Amino acid sequence: GRGQSLARMQSASADVDKGTKLGELIDDLALDGADVDFALLKMSLSTIDCNPSDKDLKYLVNHLCEDDSGFIDFNYLITFLQETSGIPTKKWTRLEKIISKVVNQLRMVERAEQRKKAQEHKLKERLEKKRNTRLANSKKGDKDELAQLQAEEKRLRALRLRDKAKQVKK
Numbered sequence: 001g002r003g004q005s006l007a008r009m010q011s012a013s014a015d016v017d018k019g020t021k022l023g024e025l026i027d028d029l030a031l032d033g034a035d036v037d038f039a040l041l042k043m044s045l046s047t048i049d050c051n052p053s054d055k056d057l058k059y060l061v062n063h064l065c066e067d068d069s070g071f072i073d074f075n076y077l078i079t080f081l082q083e084t085s086g087i088p089t090k091k092w093t094r095l096e097k098i099i100s101k102v103v104n105q106l107r108m109v110e111r112a113e114q115r116k117k118a119q120e121h122k123l124k125e126r127l128e129k130k131r132n133t134r135l136a137n138s139k140k141g142d143k144d145e146l147a148q149l150q151a152e153e154k155r156l157r158a159l160r161l162r163d164k165a166k167q168v169k170k
Helices: 006-010 021-028 038-046 054-064 074-085 095-169
Strands: none
Touching: 038 054, 054 074, 054 095, 074 095
16 A cells, blocks of 8 residues: 555545546645645535544544654655555545545554464464373373372382282292
């Protein structure tokens, strides 16, 4: 997702139809190539009656911001929304629905990754536990074998002593 070609990204805002609300917004606020943060993006979108949830907008900005500054390239945002949603900007009628769709896709991928990490962690723990149990059993097994060997030696000594005692009695 993040490795879009620079040429495509630079023209994203320019490709938006100037007759649409989004196109007018880009022209009016000179957003083509501008860096925007959450507050500016929210304010800009509200001027065209686009009011995505704060939660979705913050999530999107945080996802796209690569340097923790809180700012993202507006062209990159448009390109990312277009590529991820699979809907060309020409067909965007309700931008908040596009944003919501993209954020839901991102969250779904994130949850899947978290589930996979959790499963790997559980598997790792189970294997570690199994290994530790096996080690403990093998150590216990060594002790058991040693104890069996000592018991066998005692039994043999006792048999020899008994045999000796029998021979002495004769």
